[in-house]
Amino acid sequence: MTALNEELVVDVESGSDPSTDHSVAPEASSWRNIWKRFKRNRLALVGLFIIAALVLIAVFAPLLVRLESTIGGIARLDPEIGTSPARLQPSADHWFGTDKTGRDLFARTVYGTRISLLVGFSAVLLATTVGTVFGALAGYFGKWADTLIMRFTDVALALPYIVLAIALVVVFGRSLVTIVLVLASLGWMSTARIFRSSIIQQKNQEYVEAARSIGCSSWRIITRHLVPNAIQPVIVYATLAIGTAILSEAALSFLGVGALEPTPSWGLMINHGRSALRSDPHLLFFPAAFLALTIVAFTAVGDGLRDALDPKLKR
Template structure:
């Protein structure tokens, strides 16, 4: 028995070879070519938004009525609009606005939706009933109509459009987080934390919230794409950004009269919206494939 014990080797895992979860998720994400394409598109638009003052050959307010509705050329790559403004320059500056609205509108939705969803799912009873019914009422209205109603109350402006987009997306995050919390709070480690007298605030911050982040991250990425479309829709209706702000939806609205005469005035802003939304959707699909255990199987 002594010789057997000596010859027996205890196999222990090599700590250096253990792949951290975040690294494993990144490697899986990198194997998704469509997700990488989406990431490349988003990074491209972020770069041109940051460097717009450097890249743009003209100012977005700069007018030249003698050059109105010029076709794309070496002087004006994307042509000019009805005021003789360079469309390429306006699209570069417009990237700042669309990305800004998308990120911050979704950030507001995530913060308030997560708080309400956690409270409803964790405490339940009448609190859950009230919050859930509020979500149901908000979701009963088409999102764009609800956004129009909010902007009509607050007044047409880019900031109010951002607030409206944030408000209409709160129920989506709230219901998603609530469903996740209802599942997580039944886990044994949550029951153990309650048994040892851990405060609810500590349980929510250190256990419930971290284990509910996966669906929030995925939904946030997809919601940015939706927010960009909604901002463009409000701008198209004249309820979002106001002239001469180079917001893509507003550019479409201002150019719709020249669809036949100067189709490039609509084509390039529409293409910018389409590519940006496509990029975020591809990233969201890639994150879902990586972070969702069901998709992994």
């Protein structure tokens, strides 16, 4: 009897059905096969390449700015301080030109990549963590926990997103930390609803019943069995949400309630460039192009992950 229970524990720990010994742990769910399905989506691969390039730009931003200053024969380029004549057109000295205060636009755009990725990843990571916890509690326990959490998310999601974000930033003060916390506090509800639905679909599966039958605690069932099997929709949504968070930060900065001057934020640069669109279109074009490219890249990768994580979706 003891040996039988030990064998059952092994089967449950592996997320398999104890009644079979080879049909569970399907090969289609392995990361290798997920990568194979992901590679079939060429647009997703392009998006992944763009994201990797943006990450490298963010990491090596000082080196890129130093390279520009060396080629242009400029002693020092600072993304926050004007060191050149105002509103220069793109040239060999200033690859993206300069803004109205003489700040190098290439340096500001490159350093803006750091800010956008930092805000996007941080806000989504925090929102996903909180949303996963509340979604698991609502989906697994149900009853009053589900009612309380879901009714709160219904009320919060009914409020205008951008208006509520502006109000919170104004109340707590303008800073990048505040923007991350505001975006996370407004983004976890959608993650909670998605994860709750996924947990409900999984909690009555045979491997969960087997875990209950051998006396596994609710905490162990949720963390060791339900979360690994129900997390796939959240991964897809989080990838898409990074692009949304980056766009939201740019929108708040554009509206004057986001990053403070002289922070090199894409939203701030777009706001400054819109007034000189006819005379100096480069002030608007470069930060807007980087922003659009980033959003499209994350959207493409999210679409590719959706297809790769769900084998039922065939192109």
